[in-house]
Amino acid sequence: MIKPTMAFVSFKDITVEFLKKNNIDAILLDVDNTVSPPSSKKIYDGVEEWLDEIKKSGIEVIICSNNFRKRVYPFAKSVGLDCVAMSLKPLPFGFIRAEKKLSVKPKNALVIGDQIFTDILGAKLAGMKSALLVPQSPDKGKTIKLRRKLELPMRKKLYGEDYLSKYNLLERDDKK
Known part of the structure; x- marks a missing residue:
């Protein structure tokens, strides 16, 4: 239950070609230690360009975070994404809300995050694929x-x- 579908060093290693080859139509993206330092308004270098490339390809992206609305909503807005805050990972409720917002089947969704017991386990419980990243901060x-x-x-x-x-x-x- 806690083994990720795939693993990468960074979000930058996840290409559009790889996503298309693996039938990924949507990404549920964690924030802290995945695309931003914890509790920071800054994003890691390359996030905006990576997101632009993903969005241009037709793959949908949504932020799915356990953090509070006060943290998640402004961050999501700054990168032009919708979001689900207080997702209660690893419980599947937040993933299901994100899935419904994007109208995607769980088997075609990829959860990207840095934690095994929240992001990866939650993806499994929701029937989604998972990508484990090395914590960036x-x-x-x-x-x-x-x-x-x-x-x-x-x-x-x-x-x-x-x-x-x-x-x-x-x-x-x-x-x-």
């Missing part, structure tokens, strides 16, 4: 640090020690 909150520790054995099993070392996922908590 350091983790600050105690709960996310705990979740990262719980994810570590699964990430090791999926990707191996070299992968974890390369992206500093083993030492991440020690650097704060």
Whole structure:
């Protein structure tokens, strides 16, 4: 239930060609540590260009975040997307709301995020494909640090020690 359908280092690695080849009609995109640093109004370099390319291809994109409306709505508006805030991931309710907004079948939707126990598990429960990304920023909150520790054995099993070392996922908590 917690193994992602696919894994990438960054959103930039997910191409239109790859999405089309895998029959993806819609993307449900997490925010924090996926396309933006946690609690930041900034977006990572390349997000706008990537989103433009995806949207031009006809693939729909919606933000699906556990964060509060106050955080998610302004962010979504700044990148020209609709959104579902307080999605309660991993429960499927937010994914189902996003699916209905986009009129897409779950099997043709891809959830992109950085957390196994919210994004990936939630995608599975909603019948959607999932793409696990390497967290793009350091983790600050105690709960996310705990979740990262719980994810570590699964990430090791999926990707191996070299992968974890390369992206500093083993030492991440020690650097704060």
